[in-house]
Amino acid sequence: TGRHRGIMGIERSIQQKQKATDSNITQSFQDLSKLIEKAKDMVALSKTIATKIKDKQGDITEDETVKFKSYLLSMGIPNPVTRETHGTGDKYNTELAKELSKALMNPLKESGGIMTLTDVYCRVNRARGMELLSPEDLINACEMLEILRLPLRLKTFDSGVMVLQLQSHDEEQIIKDTTKTVEEHQSMTSEELSQNAGISVILAKERLLLTEKVGGVCRDESVEGLRFYPNLFLTKCS
Amino acid sequence: MEWPWQYNFPPFFTIQPNSDTRKKQLEAWCSLILNYHKQKKSYSIDVTEILNSQLCHNKEIDRKLSLDGLYTVLDELCRTGHLEWKDPKTKKQCLIISKSMT
Numbered sequence: 001t002g003r004h005r006g007i008m009g010i011e012r013s014i015q016q017k018q019k020a021t022d023s024n025i026t027q028s029f030q031d032l033s034k035l036i037e038k039a040k041d042m043v044a045l046s047k048t049i050a051t052k053i054k055d056k057q058g059d060i061t062e063d064e065t066v067k068f069k070s071y072l073l074s075m076g077i078p079n080p081v082t083r084e085t086h087g088t089g090d091k092y093n094t095e096l097a098k099e100l101s102k103a104l105m106n107p108l109k110e111s112g113g114i115m116t117l118t119d120v121y122c123r124v125n126r127a128r129g130m131e132l133l134s135p136e137d138l139i140n141a142c143e144m145l146e147i148l149r150l151p152l153r154l155k156t157f158d159s160g161v162m163v164l165q166l167q168s169h170d171e172e173q174i175i176k177d178t179t180k181t182v183e184e185h186q187s188m189t190s191e192e193l194s195q196n197a198g199i200s201v202i203l204a205k206e207r208l209l210l211t212e213k214v215g216g217v218c219r220d221e222s223v224e225g226l227r228f229y230p231n232l233f234l235t236k237c238s
Numbered sequence: 239m240e241w242p243w244q245y246n247f248p249p250f251f252t253i254q255p256n257s258d259t260r261k262k263q264l265e266a267w268c269s270l271i272l273n274y275h276k277q278k279k280s281y282s283i284d285v286t287e288i289l290n291s292q293l294c295h296n297k298e299i300d301r302k303l304s305l306d307g308l309y310t311v312l313d314e315l316c317r318t319g320h321l322e323w324k325d326p327k328t329k330k331q332c333l334i335i336s337k338s339m340t
């Protein structure tokens with residue numbers, strides 16, 4: 001049979017294209033369901049292994065549990081409860097923590113020794129481009145920083161805001177500086193301090209709250225917003 | 239009426255979260271209220287009345303003590319034995335018990 005011309009020909013070629021895409025789609029879905037079935041087996045298996053490890057009980061990091069954790073990670077199964085009791089974190093997180101401390105030393109120094117975790121997340125993932133970190137990965141790795149005695153540390157403020165700090169970051173000095181800056185300006189909002197000190201508003205607020213906590217400043221809450229004043233209650237009376 | 243320096247200090251009208259600071263602040267509020275009523279020679283307090291009076295509202299710096307704040311101060315006065323509620327359940331009116339501030 002020769003090539004059809006005209007409308008018949010066009011229709012036929014369209015039909016053929018549709019058939020091809022159809023079969024492509026069905027094939028990929030078939031593959032996917034096969035993959036899911038396999039993954040289900042893996043999950044079931046890993047759960048039984050987890051309970052087996054649990055029965056043993058132990059606080060020493062064994063090679064086997066370390067291996068098992070990396071399996072869990074590669075399948076994307078968060079299983080923190082059983083994982084936490086077996087080994088302190090895992091190989092992946094440990095290596096990631098080391099990488100983070102290398103990559104973040106300079107940016108941290110530039111931003112005054114402290115950075116919110118969301119900023120860190122942006123910087124790291126923007127630099128990576130591929131193989132991005134999940135928020136959980138980042139937090140897990142950051143939790144390892146202290147244990148590995150790396151020069152960075154994770155800190156959570158009372159407000160729940162998480163930051164990375166240089167180990168050398170001196171909180172007392174910050175409090176002194178903040179007290180002085182507020183005294184010089186008579187009163188300040190977080191926004192004003194953030195402009196004055198060249199830090200983000202979130203961090204400026206945390207600085208003021210920290211200084212308030214030790215009695216360096218006191219607050220004035222009104223319709224105009226939250227302002228901080230030198231703590232005359234403590235300094236003027238005594 | 240001579241106002242203490244705190245009266246012109248805006249943070250005076252916000253109850254302070256820091257416990258040391260709050261202690262000093264409440265002391266100042268307590269003596270302010272006692273002095274105020276001593277000068278007026280009135281010994282009964284109506285909560286809504288003083289909340290809207292000059293005592294709790296400094297128009298010059300545009301700051302006002304909140305109702306919760308006022309209750310914090312009055313409860314402190316009660317605790318130190320300088321004040322008694324006429325109606326402990328509703329807490330609308332109270333009496334100042336005259337005795338020297340220590």
